[in-house]
Amino acid sequence: MAKANVPQISDAEWEVMKLVWGRGPLVAADVVESLAAQNRWSPRTVKTLLNRLVRKGALGYQVVGRHYVYRAQVTRDACVRRESSSFLSRVFNGSAAPALVHFLEHEYLSPEEIERMRSILDGAREQEGRP
Amino acid sequence: MAKANVPQISDAEWEVMKLVWGRGPLVAADVVESLAAQNRWSPRTVKTLLNRLVRKGALGYQVVGRHYVYRAQVTRDACVRRESSSFLSRVFNGSAAPALVHFLEHEYLSPEEIERMRSILDGAREQEGRP
DNA sequence: GTCTATCGACCACAAGTGTAATCGAAAGGG
DNA sequence: CCCTTTCGATTACACTTGTGGTCGATAGAC
Numbered sequence: 001m002a003k004a005n006v007p008q009i010s011d012a013e014w015e016v017m018k019l020v021w022g023r024g025p026l027v028a029a030d031v032v033e034s035l036a037a038q039n040r041w042s043p044r045t046v047k048t049l050l051n052r053l054v055r056k057g058a059l060g061y062q063v064v065g066r067h068y069v070y071r072a073q074v075t076r077d078a079c080v081r082r083e084s085s086s087f088l089s090r091v092f093n094g095s096a097a098p099a100l101v102h103f104l105e106h107e108y109l110s111p112e113e114i115e116r117m118r119s120i121l122d123g124a125r126e127q128e129g130r131p
Numbered sequence: 132m133a134k135a136n137v138p139q140i141s142d143a144e145w146e147v148m149k150l151v152w153g154r155g156p157l158v159a160a161d162v163v164e165s166l167a168a169q170n171r172w173s174p175r176t177v178k179t180l181l182n183r184l185v186r187k188g189a190l191g192y193q194v195v196g197r198h199y200v201y202r203a204q205v206t207r208d209a210c211v212r213r214e215s216s217s218f219l220s221r222v223f224n225g226s227a228a229p230a231l232v233h234f235l236e237h238e239y240l241s242p243e244e245i246e247r248m249r250s251i252l253d254g255a256r257e258q259e260g261r262p
Numbered sequence: 263g264t265c266t267a268t269c270g271a272c273c274a275c276a277a278g279t280g281t282a283a284t285c286g287a288a289a290g291g292g
Numbered sequence: 293c294c295c296t297t298t299c300g301a302t303t304a305c306a307c308t309t310g311t312g313g314t315c316g317a318t319a320g321a322c
Contacts, residue, residue: 100227103215
């Protein structure tokens, strides 16, 4: 076993988590600075999001001087997995293939992305049959 | 242009919509019957969901005798598109390719599905560059 | 014709979300 | 040392969502 207690992370909270995953431990001010600009959120809003993420167990913090340094307590991969499986089961009854078909038909992948996907599939074909 | 006002559809509401899309116009009792068994929902709960979907514009109804016959007002495809793009942007910053990688790594597509994806990609490659 | 079982309309209520504002302590400027 | 700025804690508030209950009309059962 491994995951299990990955909390639910809302839309706005994902923005915060992506930042923390991407840039490592951050103090609130850094998060505010990045997100306020990008999403036009008030600093208060960002603080609230940080708080909720801590309460949910998605973030932890260390007190350094009079600042909090936030760091992720759950891996990005675990969260992605949770979201993906919820998305797939809600929309595609749990199967990934129809989802991919849909992406191909509607999300307008660039030729480069299509080539990239082909090579990913080539790789996958060679090791089919793992657990 | 085309879509735009596809309403947000919640998890529980998706169950209702999938039923209506799959089986065509239904009276409330049919929906209740299918979903109460499957999801252990009270009939009231199902009624509430139907109501909310009507209010959102996702379902419409015709009064037939003293029953309502519900039918979809939005296509499944439009809703799938909305969900997909929200999912992709929330979790993968909007690109489908990383989503594919994730599905391949974790959702265990069958070899047949992988082959199917390949042939779809072959098709996609040939007509790359439409809107 | 009257009584009851149904149907849809409207109400409830707690948890989660988006979006903040207020408050009290503490730290740094002068 | 005092005042202001800053930080985190606490509070707010409307909307959505999951989950269901109440109520008045009405169509059938007798």
